[in-house]
Amino acid sequence: MLDAKFLRENLEEVESSLRTRGEAVNLAGFRECDTRRRGLLQESETLKALRNKVSEEISRLKDKSQAKDRMAEMREVSQRIKCLDEQLRDIEGELQGYLLTVPNIPHATTPVGASEADNVEVRKWGTVPDFSFAPKSHWEIGEALDILDFERGARLTGARFTLYKGAGARLERALINFMLDLHTGRHNYVEMLPPFMVNRESMTGTGQLPKFEEDLFRLDGVDYFLIPTAEVPVTNIHRGEILKGSDLPLRYTAYTPCFRKEAGSYGKDTRGLIRQHQFNKVELVKFTHPDRSYQELELLLSDAEQVLRLLDIPYRVMALCTADLGFSAAKTYDIEVWLPGQNTYREISSCSNFEDFQARRASIRFRESDKAKPEFVHTLNGSGLAVGRTVVAILENFQQADGTVLVPEALRPYMGGMERIC
């Protein structure tokens, strides 16, 4: 959410900046609402001040019957206030409606672009494997090794659900532990295990609601949602709090399953593990001082990259352009792994700085010193990494001519010493 005051004073600049996202932006209604709100507010508050003053005078009277006419007068004032406050509530709802659906302003370093084709490659790492045979896709490998069962996954639930079996299940679990150990042990993140369902306030705090409800699984009977990413519960840990400046930055990591409806992606990535309704992810979340958030973004990105470096999987880092930027983000790097089976790079992590956009929605603040005014923190998060897609990358990059798959060395301790899936 943007600051209403800032928006009021910089409406045109904000509009033109948001247009680079390729979204139709019309904030004229905001300005009108905002002006009306302040008018109503002043009228109501002036009357309240009067009522408070008169009520106090009445309280000092010994003989209340002397105040009959003033009480009658105040009765009318109160009626008027009630009426004004009702209008205020409506207009504030409308104003919130605007504010909650306006996306974040892209950071100056976010490249301007019209589509994902304009994303900018930041760096490449690793050597793309050179196969002496035609590399297979992970679903072919997984089915041949009997470690991924798409058919039975669909039987259990439906399309886009997969059953992992034997070494496949073990591989997924090994990756989760490997990633968590890396981030807690070497990158100084504190491990969290949050609820996998959250309420509406939490979803609004990080920006999934109100705009993207159709992407979420919602429970029947209670107003809870399955989390689409650990970003939601972990960022909301400090919703409504004022943190100590000396405690920043806070770094949290969490493994959670993620649930997404994938509405609007019919026909896309229908085969394999790439796009599932349920997938596992290890997430990195930071709460930082506003002055340091862009340095922290680089560090967070490198923490996520480290996973792929240790596993020895080739990847590249892309800076998303304005058109490809998520709703809440000011700047985003995607990490894309090389997938030989598909002869392309695919996203495996998305690392973003939300600046104070989420912090304002969720009211997450800090005090520089005990006397200082509270300020909004900056929130950041990134996948470290998407686990299912890491399995995909391992199967496709480490496949052998005989159909087996080598286990990356760093992962072997987590696989009970297993060197090869066969």
Added chain:
RNA sequence: GGAGAGAUGGCCGAGUAGGUCGAAGGCGCUCGCCUGCUAAGCGAGUAUACUGGGUAAACCGGUAUCGAGGGUUCGAAUCCCUCUCUCUCCGCCA
């Protein structure tokens, strides 16, 4: 699921026959004083949001907030209703 108790400022905790309560007191914190150091002591200060004024930081004024929402009243932390959450006991249960 059944029965009961509760929710007040950073924390603890007063305040329920409605008015001078944004809220006693304590702790914590900040600044100053004092003490050879530390501890103790003394004094002052110490919520947030919105909004008006001020070029603006400072500052001054107004309004709101005692779990949330609604009601009664000239006036609600205090009375009434609904909801949420927490705790205790019983039942059930991984």
